[in-house]
Amino acid sequence: MELVETGIPGLDKILGGGLPKGRTILLAGPAGGGKSTFGHQFLYHGIVSAGETGIFVSFDEHPEHVRQQCLNFGWNLRELEEQDLLVIIDGFSPRAGVSSNEKFQTPVDVDELINQLITTIDAIGAERVVIDSITALALSMASEQQIRREILKLSAVMSSLDCTTILTSEMAGTEVSRFGVEEFMSQGVIVLNYKFVNTLGVRSLNIRKMRGQKHEMMERPFTITKSGIIVHVDEQFYF
Numbered sequence: 631m632e633l634v635e636t637g638i639p640g641l642d643k644i645l646g647g648g649l650p651k652g653r654t655i656l657l658a659g660p661a662g663g664g665k666s667t668f669g670h671q672f673l674y675h676g677i678v679s680a681g682e683t684g685i686f687v688s689f690d691e692h693p694e695h696v697r698q699q700c701l702n703f704g705w706n707l708r709e710l711e712e713q714d715l716l717v718i719i720d721g722f723s724p725r726a727g728v729s730s731n732e733k734f735q736t737p738v739d740v741d742e743l744i745n746q747l748i749t750t751i752d753a754i755g756a757e758r759v760v761i762d763s764i765t766a767l768a769l770s771m772a773s774e775q776q777i778r779r780e781i782l783k784l785s786a787v788m789s790s791l792d793c794t795t796i797l798t799s800e801m802a803g804t805e806v807s808r809f810g811v812e813e814f815m816s817q818g819v820i821v822l823n824y825k826f827v828n829t830l831g832v833r834s835l836n837i838r839k840m841r842g843q844k845h846e847m848m849e850r851p852f853t854i855t856k857s858g859i860i861v862h863v864d865e866q867f868y869f
């Protein structure tokens with residue numbers, strides 16, 4: 631199986647090389663767990679180091695906030711957008727019911743989103759897609775049944791498009807699958823954790839599954855530094 635580097639130091643090592651190319655991965659974690667940063671880093675690295683163009687669908691935040699946060703890490707997204715190496719699709723403004731000046735927008739409609747993704751993948755030859763988050767997308771739907779149907783459809787279509795896709799998902803408690811299907815429809819699941827040891831907040835990550843791939847099972851600490859996420863794999867770490 632061909633693997634693609636995440637660009638997250640330490641993670642590729644515990645993944646045995648990277649994420650399975652062309653597959654859909656669920657990235658679950660609590661609020662503030664680092665899900666969006668992970669997604670941004672995966673796309674930025676893909677474009678500047680791996681030569682793979684990308685699409686970021688933002689339902690959680692306005693694209694301007696995404697650009698600003700990335701700039702704090704030294705990742706200039708605007709520059710990549712101007713070169714047609716990256717497309718940011720604004721799903722936030724339509725969801726919030728506010729107008730947007732963004733060139734690319736999507737309503738909260740999975741069929742429409744799929745159409746837009748197909749067109750954009752074709753237009754820029756995208757090989758990486760991040761949808762942040764499926765929780766925001768799902769919570770705008772009418773029923774649990776619809777949520778499950780639409781998430782399954784999105785996942786099936788992404789798998790057929792040959793793009794390495796990350797779907798972020800907010801965990802409310804310890805359940806990875808908030809809507810009962812996410813974990814099973816993805817080829818891989820990475821869980822981000824955030825816990826307090828005495829008064830110190832500690833971030834950690836574990837690979838919960840990666841179909842067809844040998845990977846580490848251990849929970850590994852990670853930090854968010856000024857240049858992005860680093861997973862600590864070499865040093866001893868006690869929780």
Ligand SMILES: Nc1ncnc2c1ncn2[C@@H]1O[C@H](COP(=O)(O)OP(=O)(O)OP(=O)(O)O)[C@@H](O)[C@H]1O
Pocket residue numbers: 659660661662663664665666667668690702703800854855856
């Ligand atoms: N430039 C930075 N340097 C260091 N740490 C940062 C920086 N920017 C953000 N962080 C840390 O990352 C955390 C947020 O990460 P991120 O937005 O990726 O999480 P998230 O899981 O997407 O959160 P949400 O559930 O709110 O969408 C912040 O709370 C902060 O602790």
Ligand SMILES: [Mg+2]
Pocket residue numbers: 665666667690762
């Ligand atoms: Mg986020």
